[in-house]
Amino acid sequence: MTETPQNLSLQNVCVDYDNQHRALDGLTCSFEPGSFTALVGPSGCGKSTVLRTVAGLIAPSHGEVVGAGDNDTGYVFQEPTLLAWRNVYDNVAMPMRFAGLSASEIDQRVRHALQMVGLQERHDALPRQLSGGMKMRVSLARALANRPRLLLLDEPFAALDEMTRMRLDDDLRDIWQQAKSTVIFVTHSITEAAYLAERVLVMRDDGRLVADLSMPTRQDDSHFRAQASYHAACASISEALGHDAHDAYDSADSRQTQEATD
Amino acid sequence: MRYLLPVLVGCLVLGFWEFYVDYAEIPKFVLPAPSAIASALANDAAGFASATWVTLRITGFAFFWALLSGVGLAIIFSRSRAAEMAVYPYVVTLQVTPVVAIAPLILIWVGFDNVERALVIIAWIVAFFPVLTNSLQGLRSIDPQLHDLMTLSRANGWQRLTTLELPAALPSILTGAKISGGLALIGAVVAEFVAGSGASTGLAWRIIEAGNRLEIASMFAALLLLSAVGIVLFYTLSLIEWLCLRRWHESFR
Numbered sequence: 385m386t387e388t389p390q391n392l393s394l395q396n397v398c399v400d401y402d403n404q405h406r407a408l409d410g411l412t413c414s415f416e417p418g419s420f421t422a423l424v425g426p427s428g429c430g431k432s433t434v435l436r437t438v439a440g441l442i443a444p445s446h447g448e449v450v451g452a453g454d455n456d457t458g459y460v461f462q463e464p465t466l467l468a469w470r471n472v473y474d475n476v477a478m479p480m481r482f483a484g485l486s487a488s489e490i491d492q493r494v495r496h497a498l499q500m501v502g503l504q505e506r507h508d509a510l511p512r513q514l515s516g517g518m519k520m521r522v523s524l525a526r527a528l529a530n531r532p533r534l535l536l537l538d539e540p541f542a543a544l545d546e547m548t549r550m551r552l553d554d555d556l557r558d559i560w561q562q563a564k565s566t567v568i569f570v571t572h573s574i575t576e577a578a579y580l581a582e583r584v585l586v587m588r589d590d591g592r593l594v595a596d597l598s599m600p601t602r603q604d605d606s607h608f609r610a611q612a613s614y615h616a617a618c619a620s621i622s623e624a625l626g627h628d629a630h631d632a633y634d635s636a637d638s639r640q641t642q643e644a645t646d
Numbered sequence: 647m648r649y650l651l652p653v654l655v656g657c658l659v660l661g662f663w664e665f666y667v668d669y670a671e672i673p674k675f676v677l678p679a680p681s682a683i684a685s686a687l688a689n690d691a692a693g694f695a696s697a698t699w700v701t702l703r704i705t706g707f708a709f710f711w712a713l714l715s716g717v718g719l720a721i722i723f724s725r726s727r728a729a730e731m732a733v734y735p736y737v738v739t740l741q742v743t744p745v746v747a748i749a750p751l752i753l754i755w756v757g758f759d760n761v762e763r764a765l766v767i768i769a770w771i772v773a774f775f776p777v778l779t780n781s782l783q784g785l786r787s788i789d790p791q792l793h794d795l796m797t798l799s800r801a802n803g804w805q806r807l808t809t810l811e812l813p814a815a816l817p818s819i820l821t822g823a824k825i826s827g828g829l830a831l832i833g834a835v836v837a838e839f840v841a842g843s844g845a846s847t848g849l850a851w852r853i854i855e856a857g858n859r860l861e862i863a864s865m866f867a868a869l870l871l872l873s874a875v876g877i878v879l880f881y882t883l884s885l886i887e888w889l890c891l892r893r894w895h896e897s898f899r
Contacts (some may be wrong), residue, residue, distance in 0.1 A: 479799035
């Protein structure tokens with residue numbers, strides 16, 4: 385914990401599936417410690433592959449990932465991915481039990497993580513007794529409990545309704561500011577990326593990075609969605625995705641409403 | 647209502663049966679009255695009890711080994727495609743070959759020294775396949791993201807097995823076990839039939855013996871006990887399933 389944090393970086397990373405389909409093509413980028421980066425792109429462009437490669441679930445075909453810590457990475461999947469037969473507490477505690485932490489240390493960390501996501505009262509509930517948003521919070525708590533230096537989120541709130549999603553976006557920003565982890569957040573929602581991140585990386589269909597955008601620093605969190613700088617940020621992301629800015633912003637909105645009704 | 651209706655139907659049928667046998671003067675070596683079956687059962691209660699115990703023991707051991715070998719093989723197959731490719735055809739061969747045809751061989755190889763062991767092996771052959779296929783299917787259909795989670799949490803093989811794989815596959819394993827329990831009993835009866843006179847002392851042997859002597863009432867009594875064993879087995883397994891899954895599984899919602 386006392387070591388100086390090393391920059392996480394990807395150096396010319398390529399990933400081929402079945403030795404033919406190229407999912408990632410020569411990706412080079414670096415992430416500053418404590419930064420919040422969103423990775424945006426259309427479905428199937430290889431966003432998730434980036435996360436899985438950083439997490440070590442996929443070995444790159446070429447290039448390398450430097451500075452991804454052992455045991456120091458929290459991962460949140462698209463679905464809650466909970467053990468249905470274990471209660472909230474045990475689900476959050478599971479990775480730390482594997483790591484061999486003492487019971488009292490685990491207890492303290494689980495309680496703290498559940499408090500961060502606002503579920504301390506529901507520690508003995510089973511996943512089926514929770515709503516979709518609550519399950520996602522448990523999943524987030526599980527990733528946070530181990531106090532990861534690096535937090536990887538793969539479209540974590542995509543399946544939730546718009547209201548829940550906005551609330552979880554706010555909570556995630558709060559948690560990030562408390563936990564000081566390096567966050568990489570994959571999403572296909574332009575508005576979510578613009579709202580959450582300090583920096584947005586844009587990917588295209590062919591598995592290449594096409595833009596590296598800095599998001600405006602915000603003064604007043606609560607009204608950020610109403611500010612001109614937020615709308616400008618959305619427009620710049622749309623443009624990088626290769627759409628006419630106005631159309632893309634519209635389509636991002638309609639995509640969200642479609643998801644909310646799913 | 648759920649319990650009352652079937653009991654009512656049963657009483658009506660028994661009453662009619664008793665009355666009709668008496669009224670039509672049906673000979674008791676064709677169809678004995680329920681009262682005659684009950685008295686046959688009561689007259690040789692000790693004999694029937696020990697026969698039931700023999701059949702139950704064979705069934706129990708066969709079921710136990712079916713469960714152990716079925717789940718064990720499924721775990722090995724789910725971890726290694728090569729093992730599955732190598733062994734599975736032989737498992738299928740064993741399954742599709744009619745057990746009655748293999749039974750004499752097993753009796754010759756094993757039965758001379760220990761008849762009961764041969765009977766257990768025959769019943770096991772009948773019983774183990776559903777456990778294997780159901781467990782394998784359960785293990786294979788675990789959400790790949792849960793496996794990723796285990797990898798990211800650096801679970802070792804044992805932790806992955808006990809924390810994820812066995813609990814996740816439990817519903818399928820228990821489904822297989824319920825089918826297998828009934829098959830173990832069928833296997834035990836078939837084995838006793840094939841083993842024939844003197845070699846076995848279970849309920850199936852009582853049926854053959856009673857048939858030879860035209861003691862149809864005893865035959866019915868043994869049949870009744872066999873059904874009872876099957877029913878008890880099935881509901882015991884259903885109870886275990888309910889106890890294990892009711893809290894979290896979709897099927898008990």
